[in-house]
Amino acid sequence: MRIAIIGAYGLIGSYVSARLAADGHVVVGVGRDIEAARRRFPAVEWKRADVAKASVADWAAVLAGAEAVVNCAGALQDSPRDDLKAVHVEGVRRLAKACEGIGVQRLVHVSAAGVEPGRETAFNATKLEAETLLAQSSLD
Numbered sequence: 001m002r003i004a005i006i007g008a009y010g011l012i013g014s015y016v017s018a019r020l021a022a023d024g025h026v027v028v029g030v031g032r033d034i035e036a037a038r039r040r041f042p043a044v045e046w047k048r049a050d051v052a053k054a055s056v057a058d059w060a061a062v063l064a065g066a067e068a069v070v071n072c073a074g075a076l077q078d079s080p081r082d083d084l085k086a087v088h089v090e091g092v093r094r095l096a097k098a099c100e101g102i103g104v105q106r107l108v109h110v111s112a113a114g115v116e117p118g119r120e121t122a123f124n125a126t127k128l129e130a131e132t133l134l135a136q137s138s139l140d
Contacts, residue, residue, distance in 0.1 A: 002026040004029075004063050005017050008041070009037035010074075014041070016070055030062055051091035054091065059095050063098060063099065069106070070110070074088065074127075089129045093130075111131055
């Protein structure tokens with residue numbers, strides 16, 4: 001199976017990438033800094049995209065030919081480099097719309113343990129919002 005992994009060279013994504021490749025899947029790694037990723041994982045096909053900025057059309061182009069998508073991208077806190085709402089919510093919303101638009105039915109979304117209503121942190125709120133919007137999508 002051809003599987004696109006968003007955040008494929010991060011902490012969780014690198015493990016997912018290695019495991020899926022070892023299991024015989026074709027891995028398409030997606031991330032912001034693919035030069036470093038290519039050095040670490042030369043057997044992976046790399047495509048550049050930033051979850052916080054990629055449009056639905058950008059995602060459609062990056063995901064073309066994928067049979068499934070695993071989203072391992074995320075941020076721990078707002079910073080000059082990362083915007084929680086942009087990464088966890090709006091980016092995931094556009095990613096899901098692109099999957100629906102090009103016929104990718106399976107989107108595996110790695111969230112975080114303990115995400116639930118009533119936990120008043122920006123991280124929890126944005127992760128929960130992403131989980132909610134994906135649950136309401138037509139994706140598997």
